[in-house]
Amino acid sequence: MGNCNTKRQKFTPKDRQERQTPYASHSSLDNAGSSRSFRYLIFGGSGVANSAASARIETSQRSRASRRTTNQGTTCDLHSFYKTKWPVPQFEAAFLPEFKIKEAASEAEYDFIDIISKGAYGQVYKVRNRNDGEIFALKVLSKAQIIAEDAIERVKDEVRIQQVVGHHPFVVNSSRHWQDRRKLYVGSDYVPGGELYTLVQDYGSLPEDAVRILVAEVALAIDFLHNAGVIHRDIKASNVLLDNEGHAQLIDFGFAKWLPHGHKTSTLCGTPRYIAPEILRREPYGHAVDWFSLGILMFFLLTTEYPESSSENGEPAGTSGASSLSTYAPLSNAARDLIKRLLEPEPSSRLKSIFGLQRVAFYQHRDFRGYNCKTVSPFEFISSTKRRRSTTEVIEAENEAPDVFSGFSDSAVMLPDSDGRQ
Known part of the structure; x- marks a missing residue:
């Protein structure tokens, strides 16, 4: 509107540089809150009174933020970065991140x-x-x-x-x-068929056709674990569940360990009746111990018994040849041959692969792809009218241990190495 006597103030590049306020990130603002000069910058005002007021404002905004408050949406609050995140207690932090904190979920969401x-x-x-x-x-x-x-x-x-x-x-x-x-x-997942151990308790020794399927399914699981770099170390009848059609489901990875191919460990652990001889000898061992346990499992399913143990070296009697298994009349020659290969005391000579399993007489002309697809149910070979065993005839409990484990009350045990590793 015409000439104006008021002149616009001109800024030189040097003035602009001096008047720029340094950028403070979310983190730097939070850290700067404890400094009086930055409190003055953030909350404004001047003098001692304003500084005290800004300090009171900051104190109120930086109140404790509990875990429950955070879960209810504190992270969406525009001022949430002023709230102190107190550390998680050690007895909870020790199990993170695998076990997320979820207070009272079992009582509020689930019926036992x-x-x-x-x-x-x-x-x-x-x-x-x-x-x-x-x-x-x-x-x-x-x-x-x-x-x-x-x-x-x-x-x-x-x-x-x-x-x-x-x-x-x-x-x-x-x-x-x-x-x-x-x-x-x-x-x-809930597996409704119960334990394989209970099936043997109810029906006694299982037909070879049913055992052939169950051993193949557990072997496929073992082979998969080993290829993934995992050793189970507790293969046994009570750790195999059955689904509605009788197919195997391997459970309980409490003794499982990451173990790449070619590596060994030396922890004394497992269920005594199923432990491989190299573990009892306190030698370094590898994935072959799971195949030895599979041999014990197969023997148990066919006979409802466990191989006898030698008191001298703790190795199962009869693993040196098929002739020692001749006393078990229900076993066919093919079944004896496979058990002998699985219970070989020397790990380097033991059968320990799916490829080797397919080549034995017990699985001759059998398609493992059919086992993997669950085309045939083991229940088809177990008569529903077969006499159930009375409680006085129930097989010897798995928890019974040889002398080397005298003093242990649990069915499965683990003793750390001398350096404390497991």
């Missing part, structure tokens, strides 16, 4: 239907999800006992391994893991 089994660190329950009605198995573990036995990494390894291998058709899938202040929770 029945107790399935009991383990070294807790119990396994049959539970139902109240939201969708899904039924699954829930293992509840005691944190105090796990910490007392220095088994934190062992439990975390169990979860990691199951996450990697759970998609295999003969390995139970475990997709739920969380914790509260006192317990760990591991949820897996």
